[in-house]
Amino acid sequence: MESAISIFLEGRNLARLMEGVWITLKISAASVLLSVVFGLLVGLLMISRKPALQAATRFYLEAIRVMPILVLLYMFYYLPDKNWGLHFEAQTVAIGVFTLWGTAEMADLVRGALTSMPAHQRESGRAIGLTEGQVNRYIIIPQAVRRLIPGVINLTTRMIKTTPFIYFISVPELLKVGQQIVEISGMKNNMASFWVYGFIFFLYFLMCYPISCFSAYLEKKWQN
Amino acid sequence: MIKSMKQMAVITLALALGLALGLAWAAPAALAAGELDKIKAAGKIRIGVYSDKPPFGYVDANGVNQGYDVYLAKRLAKDLLGDESKVEFVLVEAANRMEVLESNKVDLVLANFTVTADRAKQVDFCKPYMKVALGVVSPAKAPITDVAQLKGQTLIVNKGTTAEIYFAKNHPEVTLSKYDQNTEAFNALRDGRGVALAHDNTLVFAWINENPGFVAGIDFLGDLDSIAPAVKKGNNELLEWVNNEIVTLGQENFFHKDYEATLRPVYGDTIDPETVVIEGGVLK
Structure with missing residues (x-):
């Protein structure tokens, strides 16, 4: 145990780990926020009845889904500079790539939440004289949001756990x-690897657990 | 409302895309000026180094870059720009050493880069400043002293390293277990996930010096390779400057000083510096 503590107390080791936590949190928080915003928009496009829009969003989702994160990072960090002399900051690329991925996942969640709503709810709403907008606002969207929450939480924790890949574009997370x-x-x-990785495990837990708790809280609150 | 929301979605996405493209095009295109002038104009040289490969390139407990490669990097910055602090260290991995050069993320890579014919097709190597062969480390209780012992066994290697290439090409009968990080690879050896680990002998020496339960059963395997700085393909101006610098530094026995400062504390006194160091860029 003493040897373990000495590792963290040596030099700036503890502070450096916290800087790593900060980078991880910063990139995942920005990516999740952007993914939720864009995911809602793309999700709405996905349920469009226009074949062209459907095809385009479908293609986007599948293309992102089959591509490993490392390939996406390579495509957006190294390729533009290699071919066109375009340089983007590594952390910007990280957020961009995670957002591309998160948006695709989020959009599919939104699509699922909206299409899982039974058709009779919309019809009943219309039958009692609500306008299309009122049906969406009071009936469809509140229920869809509740169905979305578990998926969004899952996406957030997955994003936090996927950040280590950005070592590939020289970001020390x-x-x-x-x-x-x-x-x-x-x-x-x-024993250094045991203690250091053990501590990192604990830090990831600290980052992800509150999010799970928040999700549980929301689900409980909305049950009543 | 859904309809108007959809329109909003289309417009917002179109705007976001337009903004992203606009930013992309606004980025300054690479100037065709001389490579050295560009570095001087920037006031710093960007050098790709390892951050977790002691004693060659690592980050110490205070977050400062150190090691044999870093010692040279600082000297190059001093001779080119007048101040050894005028270097920006970019952290690289074995897997992206080529990419950072090809995509202009760094000017020079000093990351224990072994010269091979395949790599030389993608990047230009300067004169060497170190030499290396492969070493195979195994537990002292079950030492591997001959490659024949590895037949049908699992050997731990790092992805993209000379060891992986050598065994894949010359010894397909050996099962390779591949890792991205040295940490993971050496941990795999400790955990017995392979009977032995193959890596550059320079790294193996350093590791067994601190891990008494293991031996370098094979301390010299494959070809004697040289380790050299690398520049982007076609960057002749920087290439020549670095080459001249390596020759000049050889006159003051710079690389032996580098060895004393960074490698001897790790290798101990049992290793002869001449097995590792190259002065003046001449491989003997």
Whole structure:
């Protein structure tokens, strides 16, 4: 235990891990927010009856789904500079790529939530004289949002857990900082990887657990 | 309302896309000026180094870049720009050392880069400053001293390294277990997820010096390779400057000083510096 504490107390190790946490949180928070906004918009397009829109959104969703995150990072960080001399900041690319992915996932969740609403609800609403807008506002959207929450929470925690991939575009997020520390401490202390990764596990837990709690709270609150 | 929301969605997305493209086109295109002038104009040289490969390139407990490669990087910055702090370290991995050069993310890569014919098709290597062969490390209790012992067994290697290429090409009978990070690879060896681990002998020496339960059963395998700085293909101006610099530095025995400062503390006194260091860019 003493050897474990000494790893974290040496130099700026603890502060560096916290900087890693900050990068992870910053990139996932920005990506989730943008994904929710764009996902809602794209999700609405997905349920459009226009074949062209349906095809386009379908293509977008499937294209993003089959592509590993590393490939997307490569495509948006290295390729533009290689071919057209366009440089984007690594963290901007990270947020962009995660948003592209998150938007696709989110849009599909929105599509699912909206199309899972039984048709008779809309028809009943219209039958009692509500306008199309009122039906959406008072009947469809409130229920769709509740159905969305678990999916959004799941997407958020997955995003947090996918951030380590951005080491590939030279961003030192939490896991990379951990590896740097393990590599210099690990030569002397063969328990270093256990303690450092254990601590990182705990940090990821601290980032993800409150989100799960919040989700549980919302679900409980809306049950009544 | 859905209809109007859809219209809104289309318009918002179109705007976002337009903005993104606009930003993209507004980015400054690369100037055709001399490469050295560009670096001087920027006031800093961007050098790709490892962040977790001690003793060559690593980040110490205070978050400062250190190691044999970094020692050279600082000297290059000093000689080119007059100040050893005028270097921006970009963290690279074995897997993206080519990409950072090809896409102009760095000017130079100093990341324990072994010169191979395949790599030389994609990047230009300067004169070497270090030499290396493969080493195979295994537990002292069950040492692997001959490649024949590896037949049908699992050998741990790092993706994209010379070790992976060598075994895939010359010893297909050996099962390779591949890892991205050195940390993971060495942990896999400790956990017994393979009978041995193959990596550059320079790294193996450093690791066994700190891990008494393991031995370098094979300390020299494959070809004697050289390690050199790399620049983007066609960046002859920087290439020549670095080459001249390496020759000049050889006259003051710079790389032996580098060895004393960064490698000896890790290798201990059992390794002869001459097995690792190259002075003046001449591989002997």
